Amino acid sequence: MDAVTPLVLEAVRFGYGAEPVLDGVSLRIGAGEGVALLGANGAGKTTLTRLAMALRHPDAGRVVTAGRDTAGRRPEDLADVAGYLFQHPEAQLFARTVRAEVGFGPERLGWRPERVGAAVDHVLGELALEPYAGRHPYDLSGPTRRLVAFAAALVANPQLLILDEPTAGLDRAARARVADVIRRRRAAGVAVLAVTHDLGFAAGVLDRAVVLEGTQVSRDLPLVALLGNHPRFPAPPLLDLARRLGLGGAAPTIQALAPLLTSHPETGTLEA
């Protein structure tokens, strides 16, 4: 992976009308970082992701995505370096089959058909979407469509993933698959910026919190330091439990905590 910083915002100001939604926002996200973008409903989280993807452009300041200043650029100019999952993915699906949908980006990038096919197979497999490969995206349930849109965001191996509510509506199994994919991509150096209200998910796969409040970044700190220490961001169940059992150093995931609980045979079994 090259040394280009996946996302840089410098003194960004942006508003849809006269009132700024963001004002004086600076942020730098390095390779492999996992950032939860948090804030109240309406704090400007989705707006910030749109700026990063060149769907909007700042009124002042700079947005540099994977080394490319977004000024004068369109979203398609970032397609090889940044993948985006919209909050409402019906906005981004248009092909006639899931396979064509997921392969569209790499085809547009000029990849050879064999390479497109292999990449599509890989990502459909990662998300257990193979059974839907020949289906029309619009025939799928909302949450399955969200997974297809996620696959499309992943397929070109971008160095930056921007995910707006990646787990909304997903069942437990799909949520776990999405978490695994994000962990693997981060380990390979991909930077992840996720807008999410699913704090349990966030605590399991991300480690930095950036909080937007009153048009600015009000907090930028380790995610576990925020959760449970701010009225708006309660500790999710696994983190809360781990802390109360004195296991606060363990990752707040099922995989990390389950062995610790079974490793103490004297920890009583409560008979009903």
Added chain:
Amino acid sequence: MSALQLEGVGFTYPGAPAPALRRCSLRADGGAVTWLMGALGAGTSTALLVAAGLAPRHTGGERTGTVLTLGLDPATPSSATALGGRVALVLPSPATQLSGIAETVAQEVAFAPANLGWPRGRIHEGVAGALAALDIAHLAHRDPGTLSGGEMQRIVIAAMLVLQPELWLLDEPTSALDAAGRAILHRLMRSEAARGAAVVIASEDADGLAGVADRLVVFEEGRPVLDRRPDVLLRGGEVWAAGAGSTTIAELSRATGEAEPRPLTVEEGVARWTR
């Protein structure tokens, strides 16, 4: 009469290889919160669309069996009119549910009451009450089109609440809501049930709903397979066999390999696992 009654309902979306509902029977009564949960594709969302009449009126596809929503078949155009204002449907993508013509949030929430010919004073009072209940009074004069997904979700719910519906059909209504918004919605579901409304919610949020719903109906392959009090079902193994799952703490308990019944909440987990 139940507020919602499905008897042996089948439904297949146009072009879909398999039915989304198969011999699906379900009743939901006023005064209770009925929670539908299932793995992706199990049919909970489709059951709500069928109950609201959107399937097949808007989706196309073929429905069989009997559906009675407040005593009427919602698939017929005449009942759709008769049910307007009495059934509240909240979908996961709120932007699609805004009228698109209101210039302010207050107008959006006043839209349906005005259409129904309510007197002015009653509209003002109802709108103020609904905005306060969703904690969005401060947005009253904003343009709904410029608001965030979570704010739109609250507006959509306020616009239904103002009508005091007899039946709520909520499909993943908390997907865009923050923790405070989810807490407001959970309180609202309880107060609406207390008012006598039937509240039916399809959701995967077991952590949020375990203490809110009166009844949990687990769907598998297009129909209910389990139907009991949530705290009873969620402690056992059947919810997992049906592909639905349980709370995060119950999932942790399951991963430890210990026996059922499983703890559901952090408090119960602390009690079980404290040395």
